Amino acid sequence: PEEQGGGRTWASMIPSYSLVEIYLQRYPENPQPILVFLGLTDARQQSETYHRDGSLERSVTIAARELSCILIDQRTLYLPAPPSSLFHESTVQLSTVFSEEVQLLGMLAIDPELALVGADPATVIGRFVQMVTTGLETPYNPEGRPLLNLQLPFDPNLGRSPQLSDFLRYDLEKAKAALFDPGAQLPASSQFTLSDSSLWNLMDTFSDPAYQELFSETVDPSFGTGSVASSSEQAATAGYVEIIFRKKPFAGRINAQGELDMTREPTESQFARDFEDDPLNTFEITDEHVVGLELMQSPEGMANLYYVFPQVPDINGPDYRALFPPLVDNAAGSPSSVTRYGPRLIQHADYYFQNLDRDAARDLDRGRTRAKLLWSWYQFNPLFFRGHYTLRGNPLARVGRRMVHKGRGFGPHGAVGSREYYVTNVAHQMSFKDEVRFVTRIGVDRGWPLR
Helix, strand or coil: CCCCHHHCCHHHHCCCCCEEEEEEEECCCEEEEEEEEEEEEEEEEEEEEECCCCCEEEEEEEEEEECCHHHHHCEEEECCCCCCCCCCCCCCCCCHHHCHHHHHHCCECCCCCCCCCCCCHHHHHHHHHHHHHCCCCECCECCCCCCCCCCCCCECCCCECCCHHHCEEECHHHHHHCCCCCCCCCCCCCCCCCCEEEHHHHHHCCCCCCCEEEEEEEECHHHCCCCCCCCCCCCCCCCEEEEEEEECCECCEECCCCCEECCCCCCCCCECHHHHHCHHHEEEECHHHEEEEEEEECCCCCCCEEEEEECCCCCCCCCHHHCCCCEECCCCCCCCCHHHHCCCEEEEEECCCCCCCCCHHHHHHHHHHHHHHHHHHHCCHHHCEEEEEEEECCCCCCCCCEEEEEEECCCHHHCCEEEEEEEEEEEEEEECCCCCEEEEEEEEEEEEEEC
16 A cells, blocks of 8 residues: 555555565465565655646655665774774763763674684684674673674564574585685784774675685575574574675685695586585576576686785795795696796685795695685686576575576587586566566576586
8 A cells, every 4th residue: 555554655664674585486486485585675666646636656665675775784893903982971971871881882893712823714704794794702892792783673483683693694514614824814803894884894804705605695494595593592583694704615625735726627527526515505407497698718817827926025034925836737738738828827816825834845835735726616618608597486595605507518529517606696586567487597606517
């Protein structure tokens, strides 16, 4: 209806930061509704069109973003020391809004309890999430108060108002197991910290984009995609948003001995074997699911020179870049060979490259191994297919998943086979205007034939 009780419209009844759940399903493939979005409303727009016959057409558009948007909306001030009260009650009479307690909650300080030099980055991001959602006791916050404590409506199922920790989770053990290199260590905590930044960008400074992914995902535990136990006996919602921190799920990682391990043959999947073997990470389609597709192969972004060096240099030691030459891919038959394309450089200032023990030989080995890791991920880049698929609506499609298109001429010499892809973006669209129509548009990369 256009108006509710008291003459209010939908535009006025749904304020910003209202909790939203969106479920999608398609019969007969997915008869059970699947939670694909858990977030908060944002902007609201109302438009009216007056027709010549005197009729009025009114529409309301309400935007929403995944719950992790609160980490982007909330900006913080980097403080190198614990904050002290800006005002003293003995000299100035102010309301409790300006109390020292409230002042602390309006800012964030990176203290030694959060990000020690040489700390495991998965643990640091976990402590950051804990500090934001449930509170972390540190010298900067001795009472362990959560930095974000949203006032959400009372939930009769819980018998209380839900907390942010009911909806926003982080699986520390899974993140530790998904590090690209168990020897990864953080530099000085303030090395990458801006003086004014969103909470998400501040957390993102602990994630090296060359090796690791940091993103959020809506999880539906009833569908078996969850990995974090609920913080209460009965969750306020059927799902939650999980902060994911993992190595890129491509084949190849560094083992505990500091060596390149777990690479795959060209005739195999180019995803990590453990990622491929987990059925929750892959969804399959056939030609029957496809509405349209646009794919291409391109040398754009390919590389054949890989150069990794510490972002935080050792000011008391030799310049690392003067000791280590780049890794050059000049192998016979290599699809990225430097003799075929000329030099194409990937140069990376490594976030986690720490010279804590001042062992130059070990540093050289570490740099070579991490350069080889990048090579193992991108050596076939000119051969990968990338582009977009438009599918009949598919609620199983998720960013960061592996999609397998089965039963098409993807095999050698056009034989029937399959091709895998990495899903980079997903957009669902439903229309009810003339007829019900549900389509899913998917961005894909790293398309590779499977034999």
